[in-house]
Amino acid sequence: MTKTLEEKIKLIRSPNRLTARQVIRQLISDFFEVHGDRLLGDDPALTAGIGLFHKQPVNVLGINRGSNIQQRRELNGGAVRVTGYRKALRVVEAAEKFKRPVISLINMPGADASAFSEEHGQSEAIADLILKMGQLSVPNVALFLGEGHSGGALAFSNVNQILMLENALFSVASPEAVQAILKNRNKTQDASEFMPMTAQQLKKIGLVDQIVVESPSNTLMDRIDKAIVNSLNELEKLNGLQLKTQRFKKFENITQI
Amino acid sequence: MSHMPEKNSWQVCQHCGKHVHDLQWAPDFRCPFCGVLQRLTADQRLKITVDAGSWQKIDLKFQTTNFLNFPGYSEKLKRAKTTTDDEEAIKIGIANIGGFPVAMGVMDSHFMMGTLNTTVGSAIKQIMQIAIEQQLPLIFFVASGGARMQEGIFSLLQMNTILNQWPDLETTKHVVINVLTDPTMGGVSASFGFKADYVLAEDHAQIGFAGKRVIGQTTHEKPAENFQTAEDLLTHGLVDQVVARENMRTKLITLLRLHSGDDVHD
Numbered sequence: 001m002t003k004t005l006e007e008k009i010k011l012i013r014s015p016n017r018l019t020a021r022q023v024i025r026q027l028i029s030d031f032f033e034v035h036g037d038r039l040l041g042d043d044p045a046l047t048a049g050i051g052l053f054h055k056q057p058v059n060v061l062g063i064n065r066g067s068n069i070q071q072r073r074e075l076n077g078g079a080v081r082v083t084g085y086r087k088a089l090r091v092v093e094a095a096e097k098f099k100r101p102v103i104s105l106i107n108m109p110g111a112d113a114s115a116f117s118e119e120h121g122q123s124e125a126i127a128d129l130i131l132k133m134g135q136l137s138v139p140n141v142a143l144f145l146g147e148g149h150s151g152g153a154l155a156f157s158n159v160n161q162i163l164m165l166e167n168a169l170f171s172v173a174s175p176e177a178v179q180a181i182l183k184n185r186n187k188t189q190d191a192s193e194f195m196p197m198t199a200q201q202l203k204k205i206g207l208v209d210q211i212v213v214e215s216p217s218n219t220l221m222d223r224i225d226k227a228i229v230n231s232l233n234e235l236e237k238l239n240g241l242q243l244k245t246q247r248f249k250k251f252e253n254i255t256q257i
Numbered sequence: 258m259s260h261m262p263e264k265n266s267w268q269v270c271q272h273c274g275k276h277v278h279d280l281q282w283a284p285d286f287r288c289p290f291c292g293v294l295q296r297l298t299a300d301q302r303l304k305i306t307v308d309a310g311s312w313q314k315i316d317l318k319f320q321t322t323n324f325l326n327f328p329g330y331s332e333k334l335k336r337a338k339t340t341t342d343d344e345e346a347i348k349i350g351i352a353n354i355g356g357f358p359v360a361m362g363v364m365d366s367h368f369m370m371g372t373l374n375t376t377v378g379s380a381i382k383q384i385m386q387i388a389i390e391q392q393l394p395l396i397f398f399v400a401s402g403g404a405r406m407q408e409g410i411f412s413l414l415q416m417n418t419i420l421n422q423w424p425d426l427e428t429t430k431h432v433v434i435n436v437l438t439d440p441t442m443g444g445v446s447a448s449f450g451f452k453a454d455y456v457l458a459e460d461h462a463q464i465g466f467a468g469k470r471v472i473g474q475t476t477h478e479k480p481a482e483n484f485q486t487a488e489d490l491l492t493h494g495l496v497d498q499v500v501a502r503e504n505m506r507t508k509l510i511t512l513l514r515l516h517s518g519d520d521v522h523d
Contacts, residue, residue, distance in 0.1 A: 124495070154414075170410065181406050
């Protein structure tokens, strides 16, 4: 039943893949979307706002890749731009102010590669979001719907708990980029043999807290709902300082090889 | 780029191709013909930056291993150790600059392009901790191509673990200065690279997140000639100053003096 990396990639990049917008539409009521970073513009790849999750107000960051060519062009294929990170930062700061949990929904190749983002300080925008997410005194949870690579994805996942759909991937670089340094040393063409990037591998090293089984697909949304509820319930028991410490330790422990 | 042969008095400038004699390079390693800098090793950097004899090296907490058994990594590490005669892509320690004691981290692009891995990340966190404990100003000389791919997600997680610790530096009330040198890219640029109180960029340095080639391929537009140079970043308001290597030490001394809390008499 376990899929090869190639099959996983095909699945998570498919136009039929569950999107962040769909999750928001089905699980968040009274969703109020916010736009713009107040500096340069609005990144449509990031759907950000507040809404009710099981009657509790939450702040949501959802990354969209688009389901057809037109959308993919508009959304930059989910490669969040400098404006997206700064919009996200606004929403995360609001979550701190109003004491609400943050939920990130991730399916993106990585950060935007463009002169625009570079010239407007994408590096620092990513760093600022990573830093702020780490300092939150409210719970934050990331759900990987598809893939997430590099610092771009990390900015949305410096969180208390990471959830992944069973075929999702999280890596330092895209599997293709990893394959490129492996060159011909890797006959199976499966980069995950050499570094943990699948949900199952990342659960083993303690990075991922819950894996959400994908089939049957008609009840997937219920399982996603339950997984997020589980995480938030667990984190609810911790106070602001404990949440910060838990987050700090979670990542520090993993990196102690 | 600037990997100099060991014992020859003449080298070819990697930028303009002209032959340059040792005596013409020293001590700042700027090509006398085109004015472009060679990348420095950590030792060369320390030599032109800190007060003579003041460097006290701090040992790294652990040795890098190929714990993922990533093909080719062990050989690369071995080669890097031989060519640089160093353990990893960073040196940390305490030194005086113009008489001011500082904690320092100096990255070395000659060691696997200064990439950020578990050991380098731990060294960065270690020197941050020392700056906090000993109440010292902190200076990073950054030179890095980004996260080290061969350690996968463990390299990536250095970015957030460094940043999760970063606000602790605020408790010292001492100045933190980052000097971005060639190259400062990817996971280093997008983590602590720009988070210091002052961000100086060495002239001609390439600084950015995504590589120029990748951007060219993604956007199908050729980036401008000066794209991602220190000078370009200055015009976009992303760094405080572009500083010529020859003036770097003096600039650092000025900043340290301005933040020393002493009355300034000169």
